Amino acid sequence: MGMPEYDVFIAGGAIAGPVAAKFCAKQGLKTLLVEKAKVPRDKTCSGIQFPYFEKIIGDPIPPDRLCRNTLSKVEIHFPNGKVTQVGFPMLSFMRSTFDEWLCRLAQAYGAEFRDGCSFKSCEESASGALIHLEAGGKHETIRARYVVDATGMRAVIRRQLRGAEGFQRGGTGATLNYYFTADGDLQPDTLYQFWNLEFNDAMFAWVYNKTLPDGQDYWVVGTGYEKDIYLHLDRFFAHVQNLYHLKNVNIVKKEGYSASMSLLDERRIWLGERNFLMTGDAAGLIDVTRGVGMDAAALSGRLAAKAIGLAARESRPVGETYARLMKDLVAQTRKNQHSGVQSCATNAALQTYLDKGMLRMGLRMFFQNRLNRLRSGEHQVMLP
Numbered sequence: 001m002g003m004p005e006y007d008v009f010i011a012g013g014a015i016a017g018p019v020a021a022k023f024c025a026k027q028g029l030k031t032l033l034v035e036k037a038k039v040p041r042d043k044t045c046s047g048i049q050f051p052y053f054e055k056i057i058g059d060p061i062p063p064d065r066l067c068r069n070t071l072s073k074v075e076i077h078f079p080n081g082k083v084t085q086v087g088f089p090m091l092s093f094m095r096s097t098f099d100e101w102l103c104r105l106a107q108a109y110g111a112e113f114r115d116g117c118s119f120k121s122c123e124e125s126a127s128g129a130l131i132h133l134e135a136g137g138k139h140e141t142i143r144a145r146y147v148v149d150a151t152g153m154r155a156v157i158r159r160q161l162r163g164a165e166g167f168q169r170g171g172t173g174a175t176l177n178y179y180f181t182a183d184g185d186l187q188p189d190t191l192y193q194f195w196n197l198e199f200n201d202a203m204f205a206w207v208y209n210k211t212l213p214d215g216q217d218y219w220v221v222g223t224g225y226e227k228d229i230y231l232h233l234d235r236f237f238a239h240v241q242n243l244y245h246l247k248n249v250n251i252v253k254k255e256g257y258s259a260s261m262s263l264l265d266e267r268r269i270w271l272g273e274r275n276f277l278m279t280g281d282a283a284g285l286i287d288v289t290r291g292v293g294m295d296a297a298a299l300s301g302r303l304a305a306k307a308i309g310l311a312a313r314e315s316r317p318v319g320e321t322y323a324r325l326m327k328d329l330v331a332q333t334r335k336n337q338h339s340g341v342q343s344c345a346t347n348a349a350l351q352t353y354l355d356k357g358m359l360r361m362g363l364r365m366f367f368q369n370r371l372n373r374l375r376s377g378e379h380q381v382m383l384p
């Protein structure tokens, strides 16, 4: 039997990967999507997105893949103690069940999906890339014309092509979530954001409810910090317990995440070269100023598929087309890279940063949210 051949190989069955796979398969391209974990698998993430996320995916999200509680308000706590509430509908889900659905969706559109299958290495040959895979101790090599890296911040294909460029030695900080049950005054329809450098040094610290489709009901408290993550989360959690009169607090699960992609390094954002395209966090598109990354991951997956379709049909160089389609998203991410909370040394500076930014952000949310309803999935503008 000859070596299996595909038009497109995609590593990473989370957000960017399955969205790319869906849109590749939709164009009739023979597509293989691999995910190293068995699905459903856990992923440290708040799983909160804007409604336009569904438009980028291009299919309605089944209600049983969403949390039972709807998030419709954001309560913002400023460093100076002021609190404001804004109404805003959000999507909320657990990444385990959501990512599994996306992989199955790509499959339904005709992509081949293998879970428990890892990308190991690749090499270029005259007739395309040779990809070495491993599943359950067995090794296999396939050939593909186009290769998409959707393996997140550890970016396994990118690391092979580009080495440590855009990464730094050791970690660049960590994020930590505690799942807990408690009685008290927290509201399940509200995303609580606490802007305070004692709690989080890159964005806000968070609290929200996750009522799972099976009825299990948790609160999640979490934050990110360059170092001493437990100390900062414990301090923040004590503040939350006091503020919302929480009683009978029981931590049922802790989950953490750390990566070495360098948030401030210009070279972090890299879309790939030749027939190798980087998407989502593997392309460096996580945006801590916006506080989210799944929308950019989905959009980059969709646009990578579009670029591959155009390149395959019209013999165009895929990298140029992808870079052109991604121009606005890359420009926004680069701009935000240098204007985030990291630029504030004190809470007073953070307060000034927020005073200046909040009105602008509110207006932008108001208008772009309305315009996004009129725009196609490929032309969504990321918020806030």
Ligand SMILES: Cc1cc2nc3c(=O)[nH]c(=O)nc-3n(C[C@H](O)[C@H](O)[C@H](O)COP(=O)(O)OP(=O)(O)OC[C@H]3O[C@@H](n4cnc5c(N)ncnc54)[C@H](O)[C@@H]3O)c2cc1C
Pocket (backbone or CB within 6 Å): 011, 012, 013, 014, 015, 016, 017, 034, 035, 036, 037, 043, 044, 045, 046, 047, 048, 049, 117, 118, 119, 120, 150, 151, 152, 153, 156, 175, 176, 222, 257, 279, 280, 281, 282, 286, 291, 292, 293, 294, 295, 297
């Ligand atoms: C604590 C925390 C909270 C967050 N909250 C939000 C939020 O509320 N909203 C939001 O929009 N964003 C949030 N983000 C960011 C968001 O999680 C990422 O931007 C998003 O997951 C990126 O998706 P991706 O598809 O690029 O990669 P990832 O989600 O990182 O997935 C990469 C996939 O590749 C797989 N993989 C890795 N190596 C291999 C291999 N060798 N072979 C095959 N598969 C492989 C992994 O198993 C994984 O499934 C949060 C991040 C963190 C850390």
